Amino acid sequence: MDKVVSLCKRRGFIFQNSEIYGGVGSTWDYGPLGAELKRNVKEAWWREMVYQREDMEGLDAAILMHPQVWVASGHVQGFTDPLVDCKSCKKRFKADSLQTARCPECGGEFTEARQFNLMFKTFMGPVEDEAAVVYLRPETAQGIFTNFVNVQTTMRRRLPFGIAQIGKAFRNEITPGNFTFRTREFEQMEIEYFVEPGTDQHWHEYWVQERFQWYSKYGIEKDNLRLREHGPDELAHYAKGCYDIEYLFPMGWSELEGIANRTDFDLKQHAQYSRKDLSFFDDLQKERFIPYVIEPSAGADRATLAFLLDAYREEEVRGEKRVVLGLHPTLAPIKVAVLPLLRNRPDLVELARSIARDLRRQFVTRYDDTGSIGRLYRRQDEIGTPYCVTVDVQSLTDHAVTVRERDSMLQDRISLEGLETYLLERLCGRDGS
Numbered sequence: 001m002d003k004v005v006s007l008c009k010r011r012g013f014i015f016q017n018s019e020i021y022g023g024v025g026s027t028w029d030y031g032p033l034g035a036e037l038k039r040n041v042k043e044a045w046w047r048e049m050v051y052q053r054e055d056m057e058g059l060d061a062a063i064l065m066h067p068q069v070w071v072a073s074g075h076v077q078g079f080t081d082p083l084v085d086c087k088s089c090k091k092r093f094k095a096d097s098l099q100t101a102r103c104p105e106c107g108g109e110f111t112e113a114r115q116f117n118l119m120f121k122t123f124m125g126p127v128e129d130e131a132a133v134v135y136l137r138p139e140t141a142q143g144i145f146t147n148f149v150n151v152q153t154t155m156r157r158r159l160p161f162g163i164a165q166i167g168k169a170f171r172n173e174i175t176p177g178n179f180t181f182r183t184r185e186f187e188q189m190e191i192e193y194f195v196e197p198g199t200d201q202h203w204h205e206y207w208v209q210e211r212f213q214w215y216s217k218y219g220i221e222k223d224n225l226r227l228r229e230h231g232p233d234e235l236a237h238y239a240k241g242c243y244d245i246e247y248l249f250p251m252g253w254s255e256l257e258g259i260a261n262r263t264d265f266d267l268k269q270h271a272q273y274s275r276k277d278l279s280f281f282d283d284l285q286k287e288r289f290i291p292y293v294i295e296p297s298a299g300a301d302r303a304t305l306a307f308l309l310d311a312y313r314e315e316e317v318r319g320e321k322r323v324v325l326g327l328h329p330t331l332a333p334i335k336v337a338v339l340p341l342l343r344n345r346p347d348l349v350e351l352a353r354s355i356a357r358d359l360r361r362q363f364v365t366r367y368d369d370t371g372s373i374g375r376l377y378r379r380q381d382e383i384g385t386p387y388c389v390t391v392d393v394q395s396l397t398d399h400a401v402t403v404r405e406r407d408s409m410l411q412d413r414i415s416l417e418g419l420e421t422y423l424l425e426r427l428c429g430r431d432g433s
C-alpha cells in the first residue's frame with residue numbers, strides 16, 4: 001500500500017485534501033491522473049451496466065432529500081455506531097471494536113456507550129433550527145427508491161428492470177482509514193434492480209456473477225477476488241441475503257461491492273411514510289404488487305483503489321528496476337504518449353507535436369520532451385500509459401514512427417497514415433469502448 005500511496009502522490013493521482021493546511025480527516029483529492037482513472041472506472045461501469053443493457057435506466061438524484069426519507073429508510077433510528085469516550089485523554093472509540101475495558105491509548109476509563117448517528121447533518125434555508133435539519137445522503141439508493149414510479153412510468157418499464165446511479169454519499173465514520181478505502185465522503189455506483197417476488201433468488205445470483213466478472217474483465221487478478229456470503233448474524237434486518245465481492249487489499253480481504261436482496265422493504269417503507277402507491281401493475285398478468293429489489297452497490301473510490309493496487313508491479317529490465325501500472329487500456333488515464341527522440345531538433349519536435357495534436361482528437365494524449373527517451377518511457381510505464389509513440393530522425397523522411405507497447409515493451413514501426421487505426425484497434429477493440 002505504501003508504494004502505491006507514494007506513487008499516487010508523486011505522479012498526480014491522489015493528494016491529501018487541504019494538504020497546505022495539514023489535511024483534514026480522511027478526505028482525498030484526485031489529481032489530474034487520478035481524476036481520469038476514476039472517471040474511466042465510472043464510465044466503464046455506466047457503459048456496461050446502462051448502455052449495453054436493455055433493462056436499465058440511469059438516474060442522477062440530488063444529495064439533499066426530504067428528511068422523512070431517512071426516517072422511512074431506517075437511517076435516523078438505526079444508522080448508528082456505539083461510541084465511548086476516554087475520560088482522561090478524551091479520545092473516542094467505537095465500542096464494538098474495543099478489546100479491552102480501558103483506553104488503549106492511556107489506560108483511562110471510558111464513558112458509557114452512546115449511539116452516534118453516522119449521517120452528516122446540515123440546515124436547509126436561513127434558519128438553523130431542528131425543523132430545518134437535512135442530511136447529506138449516506139447512500140445513493142434512496143434517491144432511486146423515491147423515483148421508482150417516476151422512472152417506471154415515464155420510461156414505460158415492465159419488470160424486471162433496473163435503475164443505475166453514480167453519485168456522492170457521506171458517512172461520518174468514526175474510524176476511516178486505509179487511504180481511499182474508507183472515507184467520509186465517497187462515490188457510489190449503485191443499481192436497484194426491480195423484480196417480481198419469487199424471481200428474486202434467481203436475479204440475486206445473476207447479479208453476483210455479473211458484477212464479479214466486471215472486475216476481472218477490467219484487469220483484477222482472479223486470485224485477488226472472492227465472494228463471501230453474509231451469515232445470518234451479519235444480514236441487515238431487511239435483507240434476505242447478501243454477498244460481498246472482496247478484494248485482497250494490503251490490509252486483508254475487504255469489501256469491494258455488496259450485492260443484497262433487499263426484498264420489498266424499501267418501497268414498502270416509502271409507501272407507508274409518503275402515503276403514495278409505489279406498487280407495480282403487471283398489465284399482462286393483471287396483478288398489482290410491490291417489486292422485490294436486488295442491489296449491487298459498488299464504491300467508485302474502492303474500485304479505483306483496487307484497480308491501482310492490482311496494476312502495480314515492479315520488474316527488473318536489463319538490470320534496472322521498472323515500475324509499471326499494468327492498467328487495462330480502457331482505465332488508463334493517458335492512452336498515448338508522443339515522445340521525440342531528440343529534443344534539440346526543432347524539426348523533430350514540430351513533427352512530434354503535430355502527431356500529438358492529431359491523436360488528441362481521438363485519444364487522451366500526452367506530449368513529453370523533458371528527458372531522455374529511456375526516462376520518458378519509465379515515466380509513462382509508471383502511470384500506466386499503454387502506448388508510446390517515438391518520433392526519430394528517420395520519421396522526417398519515411399513518415400513512420402515507432403510504437404512501443406507498455407507490457408511487452410515490443411516495438412512496431414508504423415506509418416503515420418496507419419497510426420490512428422493501429423492505436424484504435426488496440427485501445428478500443430476489445431469492448432467497444
Ligand SMILES: [Zn+2]
Pocket residue numbers: 086087088089090091103104105106107108
Ligand atoms: Zn485515553
